[in-house]
Structure formats: structure tokens, C-alpha cells
Amino acid sequence: MSSPSPKSPEQSDKSKKYDRQLRLWGDHGQRLLENSKVCLINATALGTEILKSLVLPGIGSFTIVDGEKISEEDIGSNFFLENDSIGLSRAQVATQSLLELNPDVRGDYIDESPEHVMAHTQDFFNKFTVVIATALPEKRFSSDAKLVAVSVNDKSGVATLTLQRPPVNSLNLELLTDISSGLTEIEKAKCRGVILTSSAESVFSAGLDIFEVYKPNPERLNHFWKVLQDTWLKLYGFPYATVAVINGHAPAGGCLLALSCEYRIMSKNYTIGLNETQLGLVAPKWFIASMRNVIGQRQSELALTAGRLFKTDEALSLGLVDEVVDNKEEGISKAEQFLSRFRNIAPEVRGMTKQLVREDTIKDLMKTREQDLNTFVQYALNPKVQEYLEKYMQALKTKVLIPLSRHLWDAQVPLVVCRSIGFLGYIRLQVKEHTVIETHPDSENPDLRLDKPWPALKEHLDSINVATLDQKTRSHIPAIVILYYYLNKYKEFHDGNVPRTRAEKDVLRKMIRDSPIPDEHGVKVLEENFEEAIHYVNTCLNPQTIPSNVQTILDDDSCINLTQNSSPFWVMCAALRELVQSEGALPVSGSLPDMAADTNSYITLQQLYYKQAQLQAEAVFRRASQIARNLGLPQDIITESEVKLFCKHANELHLIRGCCIADEYERTSLDLTSYLEDPDSLMFYYITLRGLERFISEFNTYPGQFDDQVEPDVLKLKSIISKLLSEWNCSHALRDERVHEVCRYGGAELHSVSAILGGCAAHEVIKLITHQYKPLNNAFFYDAITSNSATFCL
């Protein structure tokens, strides 16, 4: 004879490994955890700390999205990046280290920025159970690794050079460098022709990246312009046939690229033109020449001086573009048709001819390169120009957080946004709707229904006349029977009311205490079960009411007006609502506390409670299944075991309807008066953090990131914060030392703070995944200097 051993040792190992946490959320919670897919945006120290605390308890899988390369600073604060990994993909290295923590967990990574991922795969983030983002700015200037894609069709010999610098292919130093090297690559491949196009949906290229010109570093500015000259020279004088497939807007530098090609095919309803004057800039001579060579002196002058942008059809009639198409695909095939015109012409001959046509224009620039550069640099550094640019800037920035937040809000995927900076930490949960069945309240009173017993229970309890029992039976009956008996006696004397106040309860207690028959010595010995009955007077006689939060759920629109999109939770709620309407109370929980009693009478009683709970749960299950059927939902959406759990915890149901982060950021009024009167309110951190977010978005650095910039940054941050406050119509000012403090951190993460915050965020993510315990709603601030934290509902 041997004891039954589990079939697979692995399974038993798993429950052994997770033993300590199963005691918090049970098997069903663990199953949800093991089926979850978690996405982490940015593997910062905080990010990996969060993921560590999720990988250890065994989530199903994780995906890290992070386009950054590992820096020295990362190494100093992040345990999961090794010393020798500087310069490698942060996503990749973090994924590998985290996977070592738990062989049950799968993990992968994408070494691209989240905005890049969003731009290319719209629904990428929809597949996750929860998305966590750390150090994700409100907006930022994109920086991407691969800015240009080159593909060569071996059959047709046509190369395609696709600009892919989301969102709008702004021509910065890196993109230009990549275009230039892409052309070199194509040149080596001995192609018949090149198609220049864009991966963005509605933009060919938005032109020169104004960020290169706005508050520039002079050295980089010089370099940038030289590379622009080089790229233009290369494209303009490219030996092979060139076609621009302009599948979106092409202002300024975008137009220049198109004009440098031999042939232009443009999709309908976009705009094109050299609009520099509109931006307060003067187009350089070679820009002008590029246009003049296509549409002539007169039309060029008119267009350039007004800085006009032409609609596709206008551009066609002007000769600025050669063909109009409906979409990019059609554009590509037209471009291939154009290129096939040269099938019977010797490439060398064609090339030389082109060169002769374009020679003068090219020579003009070659001669004046240095002068052109100086003019540009001088011009760019002119404060007036900078002022113009400032205004234009904001529109060109990629919003990062806002679109992600909106997207996930619509997709109903929870988003957790966190930031750790110096001694300051912040967690924000965005959930459109989150429902919890098991909230694990601290204390639960037994649900006994002695004030309103259902018929079967009443019949059983009424059948026992406690006062007439013999000594032996008396000491074996369960406390509940005793309590019920004396409760009825009490009611007889009190107009049928149950005791409510302490004094009234004392009367009932006394009735029970006085009940024993004195023994031969005249001493009343109170049996254990009677002691228990007295003990239950306090907790078990509260009239059965429906908690207000549960009533709110039952009255919720989602409960009353079900649709095909209703979740099982709401279908069960609707069924529960019907039960409550007919019975006037929530279903009985069905469990009976331990009590001193003989087995039979305890079990009889236990069975009564258990059966009633079963009956009610079955009724709810039947009704829920029927509702699901009527709605056309799949049959298996409602399971009996889940309905049982739901009914057992009916009095602790919990619902959170959150607020979208995008709405929070776009809101224009915020009444902070009540908080700001308290100088210790952590609401100050909210304001500081919002100011910080805006600072990062505007200047692309953290305040105080560079030692010599701390003081100027303090001023900048202060002015940002006072602007924010005035936007919210708030008259308070922030204490200076808070701003100084934040600038002193210089954006650096303090590992211990990230550890605390990471634990806290992972905690909340587990609550979201397991649908157990109440998650925080909805923003958490932590101040490591005072060790205090606060939660606000934003």
C-alpha cells in the first residue's frame, strides 16, 4: 500500500514552489496569473523590479518593449543589466536576465520604442492582460534605430527606399545619414531605378526636423546641414532613375526630396510645397533651384514667396507632380511602369544624360557649400527664427503617453504608469472597468440569517425546544440553535423586534446565561456551546441588508442593460439582481463557523446552510445561463463553479470605474484648493510630477540632468509648474524647495526607491490579474524622504 502520488512531479513541484502565495489568492488566482500576458514598456530599474516581482510568482509571459540602448547609468541602478552590457539592447538583456528567475515563465522583447510599435502595429498592445509603462514621457521627439528601409526587387531590378521615422519622417541628422547610406547601398546593387516613399500613413516627410534647428548645439547644426547638402547632392545626381511615390503630405524638406527625383507620383488629397517662408525661414538657393527646374521660374517665385502648399490636384496641374493615384500601392505600380520606360535604353547612357541635365544645379551648390552653410547657421541662430520655431515645435512632437492611454482605454486593457525619480515615486492605474468578486475583507461575520430564516432552516430550528432538553443533549446542540431559540423568546417580549443596541443585546445574553438548571449544589454550570451562543450575539444578529456598494453594482447600467459585450460578471450580476428582487436578500454564503456540538446536529445544520447556498447558486446559475443564451453569448461563458464563488462572495462585490490618463492630461480645470491648504499634502507631488512630465516633453532631458544646468532648469521647471497651475485655474504656488529637490535628482533613479515602488506596482498588477483584493484607485505617490504615501482619485 502506498500513498497516492501526483501524476506529474512537475505539477507538485509547482504547487510547492508557489505554496506561500497560494495562501493569498488560491488556485484560481494562480491560474489567472499563469495565463496572464504582461507587457513592460521600458526596462528601467523600476520596470525590471516590477517584472521581477511578477516573474517570481509565475505570470504566464512577458514582453518588454524598449528601444533604448543600455547606458552606464542603467547599469548603476538596474540589477538585471550586467556590467559588460553597455550599448546593447536594454529590452534584450533585461529579458534574458528576468527569464532566469523562473523557468515557468516565457518572455520576449521588441527593441523598438512604444510609439514605433504603435505606429506599425496598431493593435499590438491589445493582446496583453496588463501593460506597464515606466519612464514614459507625455510626448517626445522620436528617435529610432532603423530610419530607412531598403529593399530590392530582384526580378524588376527596382529598389525601394522607404522612409520610416515615425511619426512623420522628419529629416534629422540620423535619417539623412541613413538615406544617404541607403542610396550608396542601392548604387552598389546596380539597380535599374529607385522608388522613394514613406512608411507613414499620411505623411511622405514633414521636412527638416525642426528639433535640429530649434535651440541647436552649433556643432551638430553644422554637421546636420552638411549632411543635408550631401544627401541632396547624392539624390539629385543619382545615376539611376528616381521616382518619388508621395503617399502623404510633403511640405518643405519633404517636397525637396520629391523634387530631387526625376518623376513624382502623388496620392490624392495631400499637400506639397516649399513653405519655408511660412515658418519664418528663407529657402536656400538649391531648394529654389530644385523647384525651378521642375515648374519654371515664374511659378516657383509665386509658390516660394507665399510659402504655398498645394493640394495634389493643384500640384498636378502645376506640373509639380506628374501623376495622381488613389493609394501607395497604385503609386508603386505606376512608378514601376515609369521605370520600365527605360528598359531598352542603356543605363550608362541614361545616367550620363541625366547628369548633364542636372550638372549646373549641382555645381552651383558645390561652389557655394561653405557660404550656404554659414548663411544657414547664422539664420538658424537668429532669435527671431528660434521664436517662430518654438511655436511650430509643439505640433510636431510625438505624443506617447496620451495615445497609448487612449488606445488601451478603448481596448479595455489595464495600463499601469510608474515613475521613480530620486526620492519620489508615482504609480497610476488606468482601468476602464475592473470588477472583483473576492475582495478578502479583513473580517467576516458569519452569515446565519437567524432574523429571517428560510423555511427549511426555520422548520429545523423551531423543532428544537432548547429549554426542555435533557442535560446531555443540551450540551451537544450547536450554539446557533440556542441563539435562535432565545432570540425568539426575546422577540416575544419585545414586539417581535430583534435586539440592536448593546443594552438590548445584553438582555438576550442574560437570558442565555441564566438558562442552565442549577445542579445539586445550586450552581449553574454554563456549557461551552452556550458560551459560544453568547459570543455570537454580537456578530450574528445584525439584520441582513444589502451593502450599499453591492446595491450600486446591481443598479448599475451595465447590470440592467446587458449587451453582447457584457462580461460574465455583469451577466451574473443581472441574474443575482433577479434573485435579490424576488427574495429581498443576497444569497446565503453557506458556510458555518466551527462550534462545539455533536457531529450529527452540526452536520444537519451545516447541510441546511450548504444546501440553501447551493439552491440559490443554482438558481442564479440557471438564470445567468439563460440570460447569456438570450444575448447570444457562448454557452460556456458562465460556469457553475464561478457562479458559486460569485454567490458566496455576493456581499463583497467590488467595482472600479477608472479615469483615462489622456482625459486627466487634457483637462483644463482642477480644484486643488482643499489639498494645497495643507502644506504636507502629497498632492504637491502630483503637481511636481506633472511639471516634470511637461519639462521632459519640452526639453527632452530631465531637469538637472546636466550638472551645469541645475539652476537654469529650476527656473524652467518653476515656470512650467506655474503655467500648469494657471491652466487649472489654481492660484497657489508651489514651494521652491520642492522644485529644487526634483532638479537635484537629475532624473536619476535611486534603486531602493525603485525597489519599493516596484513591489508596490507589482502588487497592484497581481490584484488586477487575479481579480482579487481591491486595487488602488487610482494614483499613488510615495515620498521616500518622509516615508509617507498617499492615494488620490484623479
Add this chain to the structure above:
Amino acid sequence: MADLLSVPHSLSQKIRELIPKSKVLVVGAGGIGCEVLKNLALSGFQEIEIIDLDTIDVSNLNRQFLFRKEHVGKSKAVVARESILSYNPDINIKAYHDSVMSQDYGVNFFKRFRLVLNALDNRAARNHVNRMCLAADVPLIESGTSGYSGQVELIKKGVTQCYECQPKPPQRSFPGCTIRNTPSEPVHCIVWAKHLFNQLFGEEDPDQDVSPDTEDPEAKVDGEHSVTDTGNIKRTSTRQWAQEINYDPQKLFDKFFKADIEYLLSMENLWKTRKPPVPLSWQQAASHSGDGEMEDESDIRTTDMKVWPLSKCAKVFASTISQLKTDLADRNFLVWDKDDKPAMDFVTACANIRAQIFSIQQKSRFEIKSIAGNIIPAIATANAMIAGLVVLHAFRVLNEEYEKCPAVYLRKKSVHSKFILAADKQVSIANPSCYVCSPKPFVNVFVNVEAMTVKEFENELLKKHLNMVAPDVVLDGKGVVVISSEEGEMQANDDKQLIELGIVDGSILKCDDFLQNYELTVAVNQYEAKEKDDPLYKVVANKDELKAKEPANGKENGVDNNQNDGNDESDDDLMLIEYDEEDPQEGSSSKKRRINPPQDNDEDDDLCVIED
């Protein structure tokens, strides 16, 4: 100054300079210990020592992230050191696979450190380190977690209270006669089953007798001494008898669950106000029907979660006995371990059979494991938070900003969520009558000098309760040496009653623990246990506290966290949570506070910035 590069910039210059040259000791490499080590390494600490007696268990892997499956069975301290070194090989880190309570780690050992960080799992070691740090005058940061809760506090001699300033609720223990004669809760049966395991396979301990207790005061009939003498069973030890019958499961079953119960029934006084137990024979149990078969025996989760039917209990009883008998063959005794399958199965089966006999609710293996193993749920998240707080405290301690280190609490719920993490407003000051950290430690003990032996006084009172390691005791005024820490020196006294050495009501004993550098004056008060549930002895620092409330009931929250039958079988990160009636919403300094605020109205009192 190259070291400074690895110290975070956001810290003040002074702290940044102190970090690399401060030597720290981490006591415990469990859940919190792993996290603390990582945080230290990433904060630029260069001189770290780590001590832990434990080896790595599978159930540690869900949170102790420096360990992998291949490390199971190895020393926690040693593996933790290696893991940290693989992250940063330049740190000087020394590991001791040893008990911090060993005589090797005296006051001079502790004096070598600028700071000690406790990441311990039991109260005895915590008390000990507390005393060592007081004696060495080294600041100590104390921490613990339990499920979703936790706390961190600084202990610094002369500045803050010490770990023992506030009496902790005693770890729950049960009177022997409740366990042996009149169990009324599942836990009584579980404790009995563990004792039975030790009687049959473990190290024999006379305090863990499982047979009927004829000395039960309740069983005595007025005037008479006891019902009968020791009965007809010959007084050979249970172990001896079991060996004689070659661990025949049927015979063992019939003795413990039939003969012994029948004997209990003969003690009629016990059953006047109680439901009498029903003896159960092997035949009855093994053929017990009507409880249905387990649905899927192969699914560990099902067998763990469901209450086993009686017939299965009997089957498991028999099979585990033969397994354990085999295990015992090449050893002197077995040590009960909740994670050892046959040992845990045996206790589950025995506890449930006994529960059935006494009409007590039976429990699933999972639940019994919680109670028997005194398991505190543990997760990575809470440990991460607490360890982060520990190292932030460490920064302040290096800078001697002790007053900026008030106790910080992690709360389980976000219901009263303004303070998931809450700090006291200031550090808690020492209790002037603390029997550990006050200038002249003093304590009143209440014992029956006519009944208690010197050995009991030493083991139960001085070692177990007052946490001394190797005490020397002298009867004040008379110069009589009662107990000596020298092995064998005073052995002759062991079995004498206290009174035989002249210790009576009002006697003063000078107790000195050389290792802990701790001298305690003990005033003896005569006391006799009257009620059945009265403790054998009491220890009171301040006589006024005598009227203080009874020990906190371990059944708060429906979780028997504090249940313990005396042997410290607790899992890591055990923290004893204390309850009192204070309003937990106040962030003010308080002697003790609730970790879990009472649940009332939801988030309603959360701030709502915007109404949509």
C-alpha cells in the same frame, strides 16, 4: 574616490562618501535578505557580511530571487553571496552559513559593523540580535513581512526603543491536557498529531506526550487524587512499544484512536459538559463508507484542497507509517518538516481522525499545513517594498540622522489607502522599564517554586521566554550558584525544585548571559496555576502590567497567524502582528499599532480630485 561612482548621485555628498566605507551585517538571506543584499549592492555598499543558517527550499523560489532551482539544498548565505558577486564582482562580501545565536558571534563580532540589518524569520533570533546590538552599541534595522503587510524600524541604543521594549503577544501554546484529553478546535488535533509524529519517529520529548493525561485537574473527583493510577498500560515509552510491535499500523491505530479514547471516556468528569469522544477502531475506519471517493486522486491540487474522507485518512495513516519507518531505519530520529510529504500526510491523517473522534471540523491538507507549519503567506512584492525601506533607513543611519528613522508600516489593503506605506511621526522612545534595554534590567516572574525544577526554570523561563542563550544564575544575598553556563557544573541542581535551593516568594536572582553581555535581575513571586487554561508561569517587567489585557487571540482575521505549539516551526519572514484598539488612521507615534486597519467604508474617504 573611484568607489563613489557606484553610489547614487541623488544622495547627499556626505552619505555618498560614507557608503563605500561602512561595513554592514545582514542577518538572514531569506525573502527580505535577498532584496536587502541587492539594494545594498546597487547603492554602492562595498563591505557586506551575511549570515544565515538555512538551506534553500523549493518553496523559497517564489520570492527569494537570488536562488534558482539548482541551488535547492545549498546554503542561503553562500548562494546569495555568489549571486551578488556575479552582478558586481568588486564588492567585498563574506558569507557565514551559521546560526547568529552561536557563541562564535559575540559582542566583538557585532562591534565590527557600522550597521546591522535584520531580515530574520523568528523571534528568538530577533531578540538575540537586539541584545547583541545593544551590547555592542551598533544601530540595528529590524524588518519583517507577513503576506501583504510588513514593517521596518530602527533600534539604536539610547535613542529608540529596543525590539523587546513592548511585550509581544506570547506565541500561542496550549495546555497539555487540552491537547491530550479535551481538544475542541482543529488546531488541538493538529498539535496532537505533530506530537504523535515526534513520539513515534522524532526526538522524544516528555512534554509532547500524546496519551491521556491522568493528572488533568478537571478529571479529578473531589477529594480523590485521580481516577485510577496510570492504567493498565505499562509505562514503557511509546517509541519502545511501537518498535516492539514493528510499527504495525493496525495496532498503533487501535491504541491511539480506540484504547486511549476509551480510557479518556473513563475519566467521566471530563464529559459532564462536553460531548464525549467516540472511539474508532482500525476496522471501522478502514471500511468506513459513505464519504465518497476523492474525485481525482492524481491532481495534487484537489487532494490538497479537499478534506480527506475517513477511509483515506486510515489508508494514509498506514502507508505513511511504513514509509516513515523505513526512513527511520538508518537514523536516530526524524525531524518533522511540513514540506516533507510523508510527514505532512501523516499529520493530516492523524489530525483528521482525531477530529472525527471528537466531533471537530476536519480540515484539508492545505489548511493543516498552514497551521502545523505555522505558515505565513509570503510574496515577493511585500519583501521588495520592505527591503527598499530598510536600505533607505540605512542611508539615514550612516548619516546619524536617527530621529529621521521612525517605524514605517506597509499595510495590507488600499482601502484606507492614503497610507499604504505610513511612517510614525517620530521614533518611538524606549520603555523605561524594559527588561532588556533599561539601565538596570529587571523582571518579575511568577512561578510555583514548589513545583518548578531548576531545569524547567532555565529552559522554559530563561531560555525560551527570556531568550537567554547561556545564563549564569546566582541567588542574590546568599551567593548560591543556581545555574551555570559551564557544561555540567551545576547539573546536580537540574531536577531540584526551586524551593530546595532556597528560592522562595521574594527571592532575587541575578541572571547573567555572558554572550549577550546581558545582566537581568529576576524577582521571584510565588504563583500557582488554578484554572485549566492558566499558564505555568508568567513574566512581567512592570508589576502594573499584571492587569493588562490577556494575550491577543491568535484568531484575528480568521487567520491563525500566531498559532504555535511551542516549537518554532515558523517559516521565513514571520512577523508577529500586534493588535490594539488605537485608531490606525493616525500617523502618529504609537507604541503598537494595527497593521490592518478595520474595514469599513470603502474608498469613500479617498480624496476625489475630479468629479466626472
